[in-house]
Amino acid sequence: MGCVASTESDGSEDDPFIRNKKASDLLEQKLQQERNKNKNEVKLLLLGAGESGKSTVLKQMKLLHHGGFTHRERMQYGQVIWADAIESMRTLILQASKLGIDLDSDLKHTPSGHLVNVGLNRCKEIILHANTLDQIDARMAGGSEFLNEYVLKYNSTVPKKKRQSASVFELARAANVNPEDDAAETDEFLQEKFGTAGYNNNTLETSDLKPIDQSTNEEIAHAIKQLWTQDKGVRQCYNRSREFQLEGSASYYFDNIEKFARVDYVCDDMDILKGRIKTTGITENSFKIGPSTVKVYDAGGQRSERRKWMHFFEGITAVVFVIAVSEYDQMLFEDERVNRIHESIILLDTLLNSRWFVNTPFILFLNKVDIFQEKVKRSPIRTWFPNYPGKLGDSETGLKYFESLFLSLNRSNKPIYVHRTCATDTQSMRFVLGAVTDLVIQQNLKKSGII
Ligand SMILES: Nc1nc2c(ncn2[C@@H]2O[C@H](COP(=O)(O)OP(=O)(O)OP(=O)(O)O)[C@@H](O)[C@H]2O)c(=O)[nH]1
Ligand SMILES: [Mg+2]
Missing domain, CATH: 3.40.50.300 (P-loop containing nucleotide triphosphate hydrolases)
Incomplete structure (x- = not known):
């Protein structure tokens, strides 16, 4: 006597021994299942x-x-590729000027004072003035993650060392702006701080031409196609793209630019394989x-x-x-x-x-x-x-x-x-x-x- 805990069981559900045994069997069963699963995992x-x-x-x-x-992924890549295509062409134009490459789209005066290259020049101006963020649905493209990446990649005012760690919020702090309130403000902030303004210095010799308003998708696609196929300087610059950062699939985007310009375009498998989302x-x-x-x-x-x-x-x-x-x-x-x-x-x-x-x-x-x-x-x-x-x-x-x-x-x-x-x-x-x-x-x- 004196021993309270009994090893004998009366077999009822209330018996603590039975309850413990059941719990332990269940645990063992689960562990075994887990072990089997791991063997196949x-x-x-x-x-x-x-x-x-x-x-x-x-x-x-x-x-x-x-x-x-998924359909969502196909739509998302459509937006991202369209933005990357515009920015990649803009990169080529700007880098050509840095590398001292003459573009066929640069305006020239003939000795008699006539302007030549007007058509191609207009294509160049369309790309330099294109507001990429207006061209896409940034939310569909990935929301703040997309915008963060966009700013890091394409805004020349972001110092290179910032690329290692900067988030859109760090960039905002650097610019003394608080973008945290809501997504709309973040968009506004991006437009204001990092929109097309940074590129305007590069629009040369156009004072005597009609100013460019925001272009339609079709106009932008046409401009990219013309520059890609007609401007030998753009090709020359592309061939030197190891000297700067350019999307690896840029030529694929340019070759297929017309389909990416369609607002309702749904990417096929190859587009998605070629597209890049970090x-x-x-x-x-x-x-x-x-x-x-x-x-x-x-x-x-x-x-x-x-x-x-x-x-x-x-x-x-x-x-x-x-x-x-x-x-x-x-x-x-x-x-x-x-x-x-x-x-x-x-x-x-x-x-x-x-x-x-x-x-x-x-x-x-x-x-x-x-x-x-x-x-x-x-x-x-x-x-x-x-x-x-x-x-x-x-x-x-x-x-x-x-x-x-x-x-x-x-x-x-x-x-x-x-x-x-x-x-x-x-x-x-x-x-x-x-x-x-x-x-x-x-x-x-x-x-x-x-x-
Ligand atoms: N031509 C060609 N392009 C490739 C190949 N592999 C990847 N790419 C392209 O390279 C780019 C980058 O590929 P990702 O798969 O996003 O690279 P990642 O290693 O996941 O990059 P992070 O996510 O930044 O680490 C995309 O545009 C791809 O389409 C290849 O074998 N040939
Ligand atoms: Mg990756």
């Missing part, structure tokens, strides 16, 4: 510098396993592939985004590291003193050899191979990598060189798998992503002791 982390193509790889996964993009933070996307669930984490790659990466390092099955190999002659958007491949080397070196990924396989995507193959014909790799042994135009030697450069960073024994990719090409990516998912699913089964 694969986690892929997409890492790499900004603009290397991570989100484009994810878009291909969506095309393969999610049946494509990733902020990290997105999680789940794909059901056979019995497995593949979770893909897409991380923003610009410097200011990388501090968020570490929170996702735990329990990763494999890292897909994306390198835009074509960018060997380009500088970072965040810091125009740093070569983009040099940045990728430092980044990969740190990740490959970090304690987080001691046993985690790495898959390297040498991406933008399509651009690389064209670029090596005119931009010598040796200018940026003095030890490079190949000749101008030899893309195979170029790819092998960069592949061995990246592989040499591995100071561990873990395997590294390399794929040469063109992330915008759905057919080739289907094959590559099939191989990658097979590999990581096998890897996961091995780890769980199933095979």
